[in-house]
Every structure is written in structure tokens, then in C-alpha cells.
Amino acid sequence: MIESVVNEIREFSKRSGLYEKRILVLFSGGKDSSLALYLLNEAGLNVSALTFFHRWSWRETLNWAMKFTKKLGVEHYLVDVTDGLLRETAGRKGPICINCKKVMLWNAKWFAINNGFDVLAKGDNANDKIIGALLDQCRTDIRLCGLPRIGIPFFRPLIKYTAEEVEALAEEARIRPYRMYEHARRRQWREGCPLQYIDREEIVTPKLMDLAYRVNYEISKLARRKKVRMSVRVPSFEIMCWDCDEETLRDAQEIIAKFRRVEG
Structure with missing residues (x-):
């Protein structure tokens, strides 16, 4: 082909x-x-x-x-x-x-x-x-x-x-890009950057952009280990995941809890 x-x-x-x-x-x-x-x-x-x-x-x-x-x-x-x-x-x-x-x-x-x-x-x-x-x-x-x-x-x-x-x-062609295991907007691999997960209607600030990056970087490491696709919206901390089991969701909640404590 x-x-x-x-x-x-x-x-x-x-x-x-x-x-x-x-x-x-x-x-x-x-x-x-x-x-x-x-x-x-x-x-x-x-x-x-x-x-x-x-x-x-x-x-x-x-x-x-x-x-x-x-x-x-x-x-x-x-x-x-x-x-x-x-x-x-x-x-x-x-x-x-x-x-x-x-x-x-x-x-x-x-x-x-x-x-x-x-x-x-x-x-x-x-x-x-x-x-x-x-x-x-x-x-x-x-x-x-x-x-x-x-x-x-x-x-x-x-x-x-x-x-x-x-x-x-x-x-x-054996083209296999590096995956961050983001949730993305569709089932196909359509990854982008963590800033897409800032909540709609939220006023964008550099602090919020930093939070979107830091939270989703940690979540992506979990998603890669579990071989699921997952991202987190901020500042609502809503979890989005394809095919997550209860254990993976608990692990994600623990990561989010750490950020919630830091953010106050």
C-alpha cells in the first residue's frame, strides 16, 4: 500500500x-x-x-x-x-x-x-x-x-x-510515535498537549497551565503502566479514562489528592 x-x-x-x-x-x-x-x-x-x-x-x-x-x-x-x-x-x-x-x-x-x-x-x-x-x-x-x-x-x-x-x-512504514497515553478527544490516537485539558469556560492563567502540565504528566505515567488512556481536567480534577478499572481509578485519585493538597 x-x-x-x-x-x-x-x-x-x-x-x-x-x-x-x-x-x-x-x-x-x-x-x-x-x-x-x-x-x-x-x-x-x-x-x-x-x-x-x-x-x-x-x-x-x-x-x-x-x-x-x-x-x-x-x-x-x-x-x-x-x-x-x-x-x-x-x-x-x-x-x-x-x-x-x-x-x-x-x-x-x-x-x-x-x-x-x-x-x-x-x-x-x-x-x-x-x-x-x-x-x-x-x-x-x-x-x-x-x-x-x-x-x-x-x-x-x-x-x-x-x-x-x-x-x-x-x-x-513502521511509524510508531511515542505515546503519552492521553485520553484525547476520540478513540483514535489523537494526542496533543496537556493544555487541552483546562476546563471549558475557565480563565486561562500561567498557573493553571502549569497545573494542567504537572497533573497530566503524572497521570500519563500511570496510564502508560496500566496501558489505558487517561487525562485529568483542571481545575475540576475530573478524570477521563478509556477502559480504566477500579484499581487504576484509585491510583489516579491518589495522584490527584496530592495536587489538591498542594493547591490548597
Whole structure:
């Protein structure tokens, strides 16, 4: 299946003139973006990776991402967006992810423009909720779309493949990202960062962001040991878990109790 997809990307790239372009892949270190980077590299395109991180990012997944690009022999840029994230989120109500994506998107645009990249690439698949208002602006194949508000084309090599097909492709390519065993929003592995677990309607502060990181880091260690997926909302300390048994929940409550005592 990998060979077929790579050939399809080659043919599309020839028709679209992508072999004459420098492509910057927005690379989180998750399965989708890892697969997109892998496939474009296999197709012989001129690709580099761009990873954004901040003070509350998981260091384990960042380390894995750096090892992955080194193995591929792909140039990898790391950009700290902590200051921009704080400007966009502190003092506002959650959820934080909307503002974070805004910061990353505009940083990606200007990074690409200032460093001579012609195209941005993403790992969106057919299950992602993007075929709608955003891509209605596309007048050609939605795999390569120039968005007027951004001013630089986006290449989505996986957009016609379902999440299940992406899973199969990643497994065939032996792409197995480091997992924090987060609960995430869906059953598929859709991990992100601990700041997504700040309670809705809560005013975001650096102190609350620190708490979301510290609690969920400890919870993730428990989840990894128990091979379940679990996260905790803050400041409510609501536990979210797929397939937790009573013993695991008791262990999680003990971790939370320690944080409650510290927080007073």
C-alpha cells in the first residue's frame, strides 16, 4: 500500500509542479504528520520539518520527533511559541486549542516566507473536519490549496485517506510515535498537549497551565503502566479514562489528592 501511495504522490507532484518547490511540513510528531513527512520524503520531494513547542509541551514526544527526522535525514526546525501562546490565551476562557492553532498557523506562514519555502504541508486525513468553509476556497484539487487569507499553498497528501487507512499505512512504514497515553478527544490516537485539558469556560492563567502540565504528566505515567488512556481536567480534577478499572481509578485519585493538597 505504501508503494502505491508514494507513486500517487509522485504523479500528483509532477502535475502540480511540486518538485520545483521547497515544502515545509508542519510536524507535530504524531502519526499523521509523521506519515505525511515520510511519504513526501520517499517520493523524493524537497521537504523539511517544522515543529512548534512551548513550555508545556511533552518533551518525550519532541525527543521522538527529533529522532524520527534524523533517521529520515530531513532538515528539522524547532520553534518555541511560548510567548505568543501566552499573549493569545492568558486572561481568556478555554478551550485553549483554538488560540494555540492560530499562533502556530501564523508562525508557520511567516517562518515559511522568511526562509524561502514555497508550500506548507499538513497531515490532515479524510476524517478531519476541514472539508467545509476553509477548503471551499479551493478551486482545484483539495490536496493542494492556496488559501487567500494565508497567502501560501497548503499540501495535504493524506486528505483522501481515512483515519483507518492512515493507521494501516503508518504501521506498514513502521511509524510508531511515542505515546503519552492521553485520553484525547476520540478513540483514535489523537494526542496533543496537556493544555487541552483546562476546563471549558475557565480563565486561562500561567498557573493553571502549569497545573494542567504537572497533573497530566503524572497521570500519563500511570496510564502508560496500566496501558489505558487517561487525562485529568483542571481545575475540576475530573478524570477521563478509556477502559480504566477500579484499581487504576484509585491510583489516579491518589495522584490527584496530592495536587489538591498542594493547591490548597
